[in-house]
Amino acid sequence: MAERLHITADRNGTVEQLLARQPGLSRRQISRLKFLPAGLLVNGIPARSVTPVKPGDDVSLWLHESSHRNPVPYRILFEDALLLVVDKPAGLVVHPSPGHEQDSMQSVLEAALGHPLYLKGRLDKDTSGILVFGKASWVPSLTKTKKRYLALCHGQVQPQVICTPLKLRDRTMVPSLDGKSALTYVTPVRSIPGGTLVSVKIEHGRMHQIRAHMASAGHPLLQDPLYGSSCECGASATEGRAMLHCAAVTLRHPVTGDRLDLAARLPDDFMALCGVSSP
Template sequence: MAEESKQYTADKEGERLDVFLTRMEPELSRAHIQKLVAAGKAEVSGRARKSNYKLQAGEMVSLTIPAAQPVAILPEDIPLDVLYEDADIIVVNKPRGMVVHPATGVYSGTLVNALLFHCHDLSGINGEIRPGIVHRLDKDTSGVMVAAKNDAAHIDLAEQIRTKTAHRIYNAIVCGNIREEAGIIKGDIGRHPTDRKKMAIVHEHGKPAVTHFRVLERFGDYTLVECRLETGRTHQIRVHMASIGHPVLGDPKYGPRKACPFAIEGQALHSLSLSLTHPVTRERMTFTAPLPEDMANILKVLRAKYKR
């Protein structure tokens, strides 16, 4: 991939150059942006400026993003819980704690490394870093995922997700007692304005997001809910549930700062089922993954305490 040059027009008076560029390029961290600026990769009206330069509305800003350095992604003999597999797709139950695909600083131990060892043939649409990956789950979210073994399957599955004909259902244990039986949460999601490692409901530069939830069981201080996604934004369920005052139990980013009282690493969120149309046979298929042991144990404790 060649280096990329981008042009923008400053739209806020007095905004720092690095803050503006981070807002324009939400996939890049502010630290990364600052390194590019320090290297002279950012110019304002044709002149290199520092990160703290205060922009004037209407100024032309350019940013040159260097080409990514190639990284060898190697197959690794990592056990997989395979729910279904044929010549076109593979469906797995991803464990909590596993990163889906390599990213900065994480180039081994991912689901992609495991799939490359297990399958040998994966679609190449997402490039060398994310072969076969049609959708993703957060590192500490477990459950059903599908990967494509060829480009035709990848294109078809991606279209199903885009048009919402592929349906995903999640189970989550959230903090607090949700009084409603069900509800719909709407709120555009984008990068948090001050913490670039988090997402948030934002009014500018966010992407539309809709989450449907339904209460399954109540346990006084906790509620087991089913969540159905209309959209698939980063951290969507976690951000939306936190926005209504019911963050996912154990969530290190969006949950309470106090220590989680249960034995679980990460958020109590599980991709329970995925329904899709097979990209070749056109058969409608539904795949289900049982709750992981840690979530099942938490529910056992809660049921023993509250279901008397």
């Protein structure tokens, strides 16, 4: 739910300067108003943060409740003064975007913690698993992070290395000789009815790399709406959710240099389809 907040300007300046003086409003909240229809108005007219105001002007904006009626079920895997690592559920976008200003993983965590977070990795909306945030803007990129994914794929998958270059075409990545380099290492874990649970490691980290490579090898992820396979396992699962999970991450702490080995258990929809615990 949301409510309309009205503020009367008390001096000459800009909307941004006026809002910055209001307790409880963060710079991030203010910047997100531009994504909302009629998110920011001055005397009833759509405005921007740089719009000038004078004493007596009515500035109104949408404010969303920081608490959620249906809390997002995430787990904290690691937290200290500089890093926050969570197990993201499937179906949740990672960062705020038009239409997802308040219900992204980042927004939910920032509302719970009361301060900004800074993404140090990405996952697709429907990919579950480990996601890393920095708690300060100066936390460096975690360039040597190693990830292991679990995927449920169509057919009986053999151990393989897929090195097909990938190129963006429309909304999908397709094999192309003039595409970007991509390496995907695939190890079968066990067979399930109609498919295989595989462990996957990648280099380069291209958009949809695992989904595109497995499809090009004839083993698309189960239930993948873009790269093509419906569930043939006879078990219920979330319709349209490509069965991909970031199960393990190894990284070096940006300050202490300590090695962090983090793991996220198999989510319930994986368990329903293959009936195994996280390997």
